[in-house]
Each structure stands twice: as C-alpha cells, then as structure tokens.
Amino acid sequence: MTRFQVLGEVSVCGAPLIVKHKGALITLSLLLLHANEVVRTEALIDDIWGEEVPRKPVEGLRSHLSRLRAALPDDIALTRRAGGYALEVAPESVDVHHFRALAAAGQHAEALALWRGEPFAGLRAPGLERARTALCGERLAVVLDLNDVRLRTxxxxxxxxxxxxxxxxxxxxxxxxxxxxxxxxxxxxxxxxxxxxxxxxxxxxxxxxxxxxxxxxxxxxxxxxxxxTPRELPAAPWSFSARTEELAALTEALTSGGPRLVVISGPGGVGKTALALHWAHRNAALFPDGQLYVDLMGFTPSGHPVSPADALERLLSGLGATTVPDTLDARAALFRSTVANQRVLLVLDNAADAAQITPLLPGTADCAVLITSRDHLHSTTTRGARLVPLATLTSSDGERLLADRIGADRVAAEPDAAAGLIAACAGLPLALAVVAGHAQARPKFPLAALAEELRDASTRLRALDLGAPETSLTAVLASSHRALDPVHARTFGLLAAVPGEDLSLSCAVALTGRSTVEVRADLRALERVSLIEEHVPGRWRMHDLVRLHGQEHAAPPDLAESLHRLVNFVLYTAHAADHVLHGFRRPITMPPAVVESLSFADATAALLWFDAEHRTAAALQEVADDDACWRLAWVLNSYYWTQSRALDDVAVNRAGVEAAERLGDHEALTITHLMLGQALESIGESEAAEHQLRIAGVHAKEIGDNWRQTAVHRTLAKLARKRGDHREALDQALLTLELARTLDDEAWEADALTALGWHAAQYGEFDLAEEHLRAGRAKQIAIGDVDGEAHTSDSLGYVLSATGRHEESLPLFHRSIELLRRLGNRQFEARSLDHLGDALHAIGRCDDAAGAWRRAEELHRATDRPDLADAVLAKLA
Structure with missing residues (x-):
C-alpha cells in the first residue's frame, strides 16, 4: 500500500515525491486532506491562490494536476468528477487520517509519533495555512489527552x-x-x-x-x-506486569460519567488486589477527597468475613468520624452522607458476596468503588457495575513477572527451569511471587532445583481450584513450609487453625504452650518468610491462602489439644475481665482450667482486653467444644450489652443456644435462651425475644433455677412496658421481686426492687416506685454494686423530679452520670443526661439544662437512637 505523509515534509512511502513544482505538491496536499472526497474546482483554486488568483486559474490548476499524475504511483488514481477532482486512497494510508483515527481510539502516543515536523513543511498556500493551524490545534489536544492519561497512571x-x-x-x-x-x-x-x-x-x-x-x-x-484527606491505600505492588486490557477497563469504568463501580473477580492468588492497588495508586489524583481501603476478608479459611457493620465503622473512622452508630443501617446512612458529593475512591478488597458490600456503597456517582472478590458478584450489575474477570497470567507475562523479581539475566540463563517454575505456578501471580522470594533468598541456587522441588506436587487447595485443578499454589506454599524448622513449623500449623481475623501474642502463647520469648521468636521467624505479618503492634495475621495451606498440610499432631488450651485461656481470661466489670452476675459453672489466664487490676484494663479480644473470643466458638461454646457467649454477654453491640450479642448467643441444644443440658439451655431473649429484646425483636424467654423459663423451672426465672420475668416486664401494657409490666416486676426474695442474694433482690420501682413509676405509682427504688439503691451501695447503683440513681432521680422535687433529684442524676461514664455505658448515660436536663430546666437553670440535653442528643445518636435524639432536640428548640 502506498503511504502518504503530510505531517512534516510531504512524502510518499517515506521519500520526497519527485515533483519539482510546488504547485503540484500543494494540490496533492489539499487532495490528501480530503481523501476520496470530491474537491470542487473553485475550492481548490481558492485554497491554492486565495486572493492572488492568476489570470487563467483553471488552466493553472490543470497544469498542477497534470504534473501530479505523472509523479503518482500507479496504484493511486487521481480522477475528475462532476464539478471537481478526487484522489482515491485508503484513509489509513494518509498519515493525517491515521493520526485522527488513532487519537479517536485513545492511542495518543502512537498518533503523535506520526508527526515529523510542521505539516506541509516548506509549502505555503492559503488553504494549507488554514489546515496547518487546525492540525496543530488537533495535535495540542492529543498531547493534552496523553498528558491526562499519564497523570492518571x-x-x-x-x-x-x-x-x-x-x-x-x-x-x-x-x-x-x-x-x-x-x-x-x-x-x-x-x-x-x-x-x-x-x-x-x-x-x-x-x-x-x-x-x-x-x-x-x-x-x-x-x-x-x-x-x-484520607490516604488509606496499602502499598502498591512494586512489580506489576501485563493486565493492559483490564487496566483500560478499570479506567473506562471508574472515570466515566455513569455508575463508577467495578468488580474484579477471579480465583485466589490471581492478582486481584495487586491490580486494584496498582490502578488505585496511579489514579489517586483523580480522587482528591481521599482513598479508602477495607480488607473484607470474604474468603478467609476461618469463614469469618468482616461484617458490613464493622467495615462501616472502619470507613467512618478513616473519614474522621468521632462517634459511630451501633446499627448497620445507621452506619450506612452516616457513611453515605459523609461521602456525598465528594470525589473519593473506595477499595473493597476480598468481598464475600453482594450482601456484604451493598451497605458499603456510596449513594452518589462522585465516588468510585473498586471491589475484588472470588465471587463474580453478578447481582451488582443491577447497580451498573462493570465486571472485570481476571484470568491467570500467560507464559510470557509470567516470565516478565519472574524477570522483574529475580533479574532477566537469571531467567535467561535457565530458560527451561524458569518455564518450569511458571508452569508449576499455573499463572498465579501470588505463587510466582513466593517462588521469586525463594530464588532471591538463594541467589546462587539454580532455578532448576526450585523447579524440581515443585514438579511433583499436586494441587489440593480445593477452595482455590475454582475449576482449575492444575493450580500449583499448594506446592509453592509447601516449599515455604518445608523451609521452617520443626518448632516454627508447628507454630505455623497451629496459627493456621485458629479462626478469626488475627491473634495476639498472649493468645499465641496459650495456643503453643511455649514461653512468651519463644513464641515471639517463632512469630518473627514466620514473618521473615512472609507466612504471617504483624499488621498492628502485637497482633499477627495470616493471608487466607497461606492459612488454607497450613490447615491442609501443616496441622500438628497436638492440634486439638492446643486449640482446647487456647479456648480455655480466652474463656477464663474473659471470665476474669467480666468479673471485674460485672461482679454481681449470677456465676456459672466453669470447666477445669488447663492454662494460666490473665488477671486485671481494674475495670479499665478489663475493658481494654475485651476491646482487643472480643472478636477472637467470638470466632473461637467455631472450634470450641459445646461446653466452651455456650460459656463463651456468656462471658461476652455483659460486654456486648454495655457497649451497645447488640448484633454481636445476638450472633454469639445464637451459637450458644445451638451448642446448648446439642448438649441437652438444662443449665446451658436456660442461660443461653435467656441471653438470646435479652439480646433480641434490645434490638426490638419483641416476639422472638419473648419466645426465647418462655423457653428459658421452662428450663429454669425444670431445674429449680429461681435466679434465671427472676431474670426471665424481669425481661418480660420490659417487653410488656414496651408494648404499652404497664399493668402487665408491673405484675411481672412484682413476680420478679417475689422470686428474688427466695434467693437469699442481696444483689438480685436489689435488682428486682429497682425494676419494680421503675415499672411502678411508669404506671404512675410514684410512692410505690420511690419506696422500692430507695430500698434497692441502699442494698446496691452496701454491697458495692456500681452498675446497679448507676441505673437506680437515675431511676430514683426521675421519680423525685416527676413529683416536683427537682433540687433533690440533681445529686442522683450527677451520681448516675459519673458511674455510667466510668463504666463506659453511653446508652444509659444519655438517658440520665436527658433526665438531668429536665430537672435543671424545671428550676430555671436553662443554660445548664441545654448543656445536658446537647450531650444527651450526641450520645443518643452515637448509640443509634435517633428517635430519642430527636426528642431531646425538640427540647433544645
């Protein structure tokens, strides 16, 4: 094909056209600008001469055309058409048209490479001047488009x-x-x-x-x-190969005007996270309001993905939220409000399913969302998501990745061995990265030896097969495992078997049965070979693929004994922390202690331990025997209650009920159904709560457990009050007190007295209420029940204020607030502040009342009670 060039000196196939007459070259240039189009004779004359038209312009034009025909190659036709002339050429054979096509296709660098200088260099004509100006403008636009692309990358x-x-x-x-x-x-x-x-x-x-x-x-x-602005992206992969088409798809989807939502899917280890982070870092400038990142742990071997509520808590914290609501819906609403109209990039890594990510999606198209998952998440297409499936690397791409990591010379020196490594890794970038790490650590070790080590291994990581049984990640990870000494290998196998997000040093000590110094050395050794990482100080986690390998191939003979030891440690430590925080709970029988647990000097230390370890304790229900499983729910119950973690409370108590049912133990059934009923009551599921409470009552009566019968009736009284049946609530409270007085237990009787007092107050019987509240509070103070005193002080203050004794109520409210704040109970602190504001307002201390109400409103919103917050706000108005 004959090719014409006008973006520089006019030439044909890279050589100047053998035409000495510039008029013929000008005519050729004008016809090439309009290839395959009829250019009218008048237009050609105007473009060639402008206002300086010769005496016989038509003859002059014909002379130019005649010279041009003589110089053109035989395959190019210059024809006369009605009213003008046409040059018949393939558009792609003319550099100016090729330039425009490449630019339109987004191939900016290739388009600009066609330019060799000033268009029509050395030729001057009015039409060419106009075209030259226009083309230079087009070139500038392409340069700017290329710059935009380069800024994004x-x-x-x-x-x-x-x-x-x-x-x-x-x-x-x-x-x-x-x-x-x-x-x-x-x-x-x-x-x-x-x-x-x-x-x-x-x-x-x-x-x-x-x-x-x-x-x-x-x-x-x-x-x-x-x-x-938040910049939460983890480090970008330092070596990244291929994925050109996928990167282009991400750019198109995440920078367009439509829904900016992309799901990268594929098997484990295929490089989904690497692709997401590579693109995110290169395009961070497009999201000036921040980049957020959450690892959702959707496909962890432990089966404990991050809940949407926890993910939202992390996102809101990253955005600077000082208080986070407790319920999922409230957190999702706050997140959508916070990022509305902001250009934020949200990377949701390792999602389990659509249900996990749906509450995390922003409400506006200003935010771009990049999701990675082994699940294709097809349902997200209803929200406009672009699905980008990620396949394994080709052999050439795998070779490039390996060369980037260990050096092209080393790969070239042993091409067959390198090919064997790439084949053994089945194109999985994670596997190749691990192999490269071994090769880097042994620079004098022949690649053939590594390839031989991998050759005979079979693929047994079933969760990662996804229809590709030739995947060899098991063999790759086995080579890391085999490099460990026996002690470190045992620790690796034990850590892999523990469910949950991560593990603390003290838990690792209990799990292994070794000293703190020894275990710390074990952990450092595993870190060095990239089997675990200390992602926050004092807590270690393991990649899900590595964990799965450890579960299938590294389980030590004493695994069951070690897990039992860890569960026992966490159970007893949680029991000790709970006793410091809530010492007046009715005790439960505990299994024999098999390991020394932690102790706590004060409530602050106990609360900090629960904050750090409650997720681990909940996850351990998965591997605990039934006796320990329901007890784990019990030791977590009060912490979840006081921290307003009602959804977590429901989850652990459901597991506790299932364990108790398998045991068929009446004590366990009584306690777990009672706790589940109380948890369901706290989230407003009254019918389900009453069902659980009735079951608990039956089992309690069966074994003569008046303590739990008392608790059942106390909670039934709350349910009756919530549905507006104050007479039934009062009757249940009276029955609670009657049962409590049979227990010979001051704490339980005090609790029943105060419950009766509160329900009497709600029924309008203030004298009866005051009598029982004062009696209950006196007992609580006498026995040192701080939690009980905090609640009762508020209730008694409420009664005094309701009967006009506002000044007398103030010390009670202040005492309640002081104790509740010490206990970290924000939900009831808000209620007491609200009551304090009412009393202050009644005696004319309006500024002080407003201060109390403002704080109450803040706490109500923080604990997801917008109804109560709005009621307080109305008082401020």
Whole structure:
C-alpha cells in the first residue's frame, strides 16, 4: 500500500515525491486532506491562490494536476468528477487520517509519533495555512489527552516536561496550566504547583481581564487542602506486569460519567488486589477527597468475613468520624452522607458476596468503588457495575513477572527451569511471587532445583481450584513450609487453625504452650518468610491462602489439644475481665482450667482486653467444644450489652443456644435462651425475644433455677412496658421481686426492687416506685454494686423530679452520670443526661439544662437512637 505523509515534509512511502513544482505538491496536499472526497474546482483554486488568483486559474490548476499524475504511483488514481477532482486512497494510508483515527481510539502516543515536523513543511498556500493551524490545534489536544492519561497512571515526570514546554507556548491555556499544577503536585512540589496557579491567575487578569475557570479554581482548592484527606491505600505492588486490557477497563469504568463501580473477580492468588492497588495508586489524583481501603476478608479459611457493620465503622473512622452508630443501617446512612458529593475512591478488597458490600456503597456517582472478590458478584450489575474477570497470567507475562523479581539475566540463563517454575505456578501471580522470594533468598541456587522441588506436587487447595485443578499454589506454599524448622513449623500449623481475623501474642502463647520469648521468636521467624505479618503492634495475621495451606498440610499432631488450651485461656481470661466489670452476675459453672489466664487490676484494663479480644473470643466458638461454646457467649454477654453491640450479642448467643441444644443440658439451655431473649429484646425483636424467654423459663423451672426465672420475668416486664401494657409490666416486676426474695442474694433482690420501682413509676405509682427504688439503691451501695447503683440513681432521680422535687433529684442524676461514664455505658448515660436536663430546666437553670440535653442528643445518636435524639432536640428548640 502506498503511504502518504503530510505531517512534516510531504512524502510518499517515506521519500520526497519527485515533483519539482510546488504547485503540484500543494494540490496533492489539499487532495490528501480530503481523501476520496470530491474537491470542487473553485475550492481548490481558492485554497491554492486565495486572493492572488492568476489570470487563467483553471488552466493553472490543470497544469498542477497534470504534473501530479505523472509523479503518482500507479496504484493511486487521481480522477475528475462532476464539478471537481478526487484522489482515491485508503484513509489509513494518509498519515493525517491515521493520526485522527488513532487519537479517536485513545492511542495518543502512537498518533503523535506520526508527526515529523510542521505539516506541509516548506509549502505555503492559503488553504494549507488554514489546515496547518487546525492540525496543530488537533495535535495540542492529543498531547493534552496523553498528558491526562499519564497523570492518571502516575507518569508525572513525563507530563511535567511536556506541560512546562506547553505553558511557555500557551501561557493562558487553563488546561495546560492544570496539567502543570497536577504534575508538580504529584511529584511532591506542592508549593510550585500553587505558584503555577498564581502565575496563571495574574496572566489571565492582565491579558484577558478574566479569572481562572471553576475547574482550575477547584484544583487549586484541592491542592490547598490535600493534606487532610484520607490516604488509606496499602502499598502498591512494586512489580506489576501485563493486565493492559483490564487496566483500560478499570479506567473506562471508574472515570466515566455513569455508575463508577467495578468488580474484579477471579480465583485466589490471581492478582486481584495487586491490580486494584496498582490502578488505585496511579489514579489517586483523580480522587482528591481521599482513598479508602477495607480488607473484607470474604474468603478467609476461618469463614469469618468482616461484617458490613464493622467495615462501616472502619470507613467512618478513616473519614474522621468521632462517634459511630451501633446499627448497620445507621452506619450506612452516616457513611453515605459523609461521602456525598465528594470525589473519593473506595477499595473493597476480598468481598464475600453482594450482601456484604451493598451497605458499603456510596449513594452518589462522585465516588468510585473498586471491589475484588472470588465471587463474580453478578447481582451488582443491577447497580451498573462493570465486571472485570481476571484470568491467570500467560507464559510470557509470567516470565516478565519472574524477570522483574529475580533479574532477566537469571531467567535467561535457565530458560527451561524458569518455564518450569511458571508452569508449576499455573499463572498465579501470588505463587510466582513466593517462588521469586525463594530464588532471591538463594541467589546462587539454580532455578532448576526450585523447579524440581515443585514438579511433583499436586494441587489440593480445593477452595482455590475454582475449576482449575492444575493450580500449583499448594506446592509453592509447601516449599515455604518445608523451609521452617520443626518448632516454627508447628507454630505455623497451629496459627493456621485458629479462626478469626488475627491473634495476639498472649493468645499465641496459650495456643503453643511455649514461653512468651519463644513464641515471639517463632512469630518473627514466620514473618521473615512472609507466612504471617504483624499488621498492628502485637497482633499477627495470616493471608487466607497461606492459612488454607497450613490447615491442609501443616496441622500438628497436638492440634486439638492446643486449640482446647487456647479456648480455655480466652474463656477464663474473659471470665476474669467480666468479673471485674460485672461482679454481681449470677456465676456459672466453669470447666477445669488447663492454662494460666490473665488477671486485671481494674475495670479499665478489663475493658481494654475485651476491646482487643472480643472478636477472637467470638470466632473461637467455631472450634470450641459445646461446653466452651455456650460459656463463651456468656462471658461476652455483659460486654456486648454495655457497649451497645447488640448484633454481636445476638450472633454469639445464637451459637450458644445451638451448642446448648446439642448438649441437652438444662443449665446451658436456660442461660443461653435467656441471653438470646435479652439480646433480641434490645434490638426490638419483641416476639422472638419473648419466645426465647418462655423457653428459658421452662428450663429454669425444670431445674429449680429461681435466679434465671427472676431474670426471665424481669425481661418480660420490659417487653410488656414496651408494648404499652404497664399493668402487665408491673405484675411481672412484682413476680420478679417475689422470686428474688427466695434467693437469699442481696444483689438480685436489689435488682428486682429497682425494676419494680421503675415499672411502678411508669404506671404512675410514684410512692410505690420511690419506696422500692430507695430500698434497692441502699442494698446496691452496701454491697458495692456500681452498675446497679448507676441505673437506680437515675431511676430514683426521675421519680423525685416527676413529683416536683427537682433540687433533690440533681445529686442522683450527677451520681448516675459519673458511674455510667466510668463504666463506659453511653446508652444509659444519655438517658440520665436527658433526665438531668429536665430537672435543671424545671428550676430555671436553662443554660445548664441545654448543656445536658446537647450531650444527651450526641450520645443518643452515637448509640443509634435517633428517635430519642430527636426528642431531646425538640427540647433544645
């Protein structure tokens, strides 16, 4: 095919056309600009001569055409058509048309490579001058488009050189100025970027009498405030190969005007997270309001994905929220409100299913969401999601990745061995990365030896097969495992068997049965070979693929004994912490202690332990025997209650009920059904709560457990009050007191007295209420029941205020608030503050009342009681 070039000196197939007459070259150039189109004779004459038309222009044009025909190759037809002339050529054979096609396809660098200099170099004609100006404008637009692409992919150095040159030639072009500002900022030259804005603003004012446009001003503001935005992305993969099509798909989907939601799916170890982070880092500048990241742990061997509620708590914390609501819906609503109209990138890594990620999705298209999952998450397409399935690497891409990691020379020196390693890894980037790590650690070790080590291993990680039984990740991980000494290998196998998100040092000590010093050394050894990581100080986690390998191939002979020891340690430590915090609970029988547990000096230390370990304790229900499983629910119950973690409370108590039912033990059945009923009552599931409480009552009566019967009737009284049946509530409270007085237990009788007092107050019987509340409070103070005193002080203050004794109520409210704050019970602190505000307002201390109400409103919203918060807000109005 004959190729024509006009973007520079006019030439054919790279050589100047043998035409000495410039008029013929000008005519050729004009016809090439309109290839395969009829160019009217009048238009050609005007484009060639303009106002300086010769005396016989038609004859002059024919002379040019005659010379041109003589010089053109035989396969090019220059024909006369009605009213004009046409040059018949393939559009792609003319560089100017090829340039435009490449630019339209987004192949900016290839398009610009066609330019060899000034269009139609050395030729001057009015039509060519107009075309030259237009083409230079098109070229500038393509250069700017390429710069935008390079900014998104992190090539700010290339953009900086281009933008500086363009800024000199186009000093008031705002798009050029914005690219210069972004390139400077991305290169860490924040002050220079801000200075470039000031230079532009001055030039616009001086030369055009205008200000920078809205987009430029917005970029300037982003540069001023960029330091305060969340930047949560983990480190980008230092070596990244291939995935060109997938990266383009991400860019198209996440930078378009439609729903900016992408799901990267594929088998474990295929590089989903690496692709997501590579793209996210290179395009971070597109999201000036921040980049958020959560590992949802959807496909962990333990089967404990991060709940949507916990994920939202982490996201809100990253956005600077000081208080986080307790329920899922409230957290989701707050998150959507916080990111509304902000250009934020949200990376949701390792999602389990659509139900896990749906509450985490922003409500506006300003935010871009990038999800990775082994599940294809097809249902997300109803929300406009773009699905990007990720396949394994090709052999050539795998070779490139291996060469990046260990050096191209080493791969080239042993091509067959390198090919064997790549084949054994079945194209999984994670597997290749582990192999490369071994090769790097043994630089003098032949690759053939590593390949031989992997050759005979079979693929047995069933969760990662996903229809590809040739996957060899098991063999790769086995080579890391076999490199451990026996002690470290045992620790690895034990850690892999523990469910949950991570593990603390003290739990690892209990699990292994070794000393703290020895276990710390074990953990460091495992870290060195990348089998675990200390992701926060004092807590270690294991990649889910590594964990699965450990479960299938590294389980030590004493695994069951070790897990029993860990469960026993956590159970007894939680029991000790619970006793410090809630010492007046009715005790339960405990299994024999097999390991020394932790003790706590005060409530603060106990609460901190629960904060750190409650997820581990809940996860251990999965591997605990039934006797320990229901007791784990019991030791967590009061912590979850006082911390307003009702959903967690329901979950552990459901597991506790199932364990108790398998045991058929009346004590366990009584306690677990009671706790589940109380937890369900706290989240408003009254019918289900009453069902559980009735079952608990039957079992309690069967074994003569008046303590739990008392608790059943106390909670039934609350349910009756909630449905507005105050007479039934009072009757249940009276029955509670009657049963409590048979127990010979001051704490339980005090609790029953105060419950009766509160329900009597709600029924309007204030004298009866005051009598029982004072009696109950006196007992609580006498026995040191701080939690009980805190609640009863509020109830008694409420009764005194309701009967006009506002001044007398104030010390009681202050005492209640003091104790509740010490206990960390925000839900009831808010209630007591509300009551305090009422009493202060009644005696004319309006400013003090407003202060109490404002704090009450804050706490009600923080504990997900918007109804109560709105009621308090109405008082402030």
């Amino acid at each position: 992190g090539d700010h150095a290339l953009v900086l050189a281009s933008a500086q040159e363009l800024a000199e030639a186009h000093p008031v072009d705002e798009r050029v100025a914005r690219q210069l500002m972004r390139a400077l900022a991305d290169g860490g030259r924040q002050n220079d970027a801000l200075r470039a804005f000031e230079i532009l603003r001055t030039r616009l004012a001086d030369e055009l009498g205008t200000d920078p446009d809205q987009e430029t001003r917005r970029l300037h503001q982003q540069l001023l405030t960029a330091s305060g």
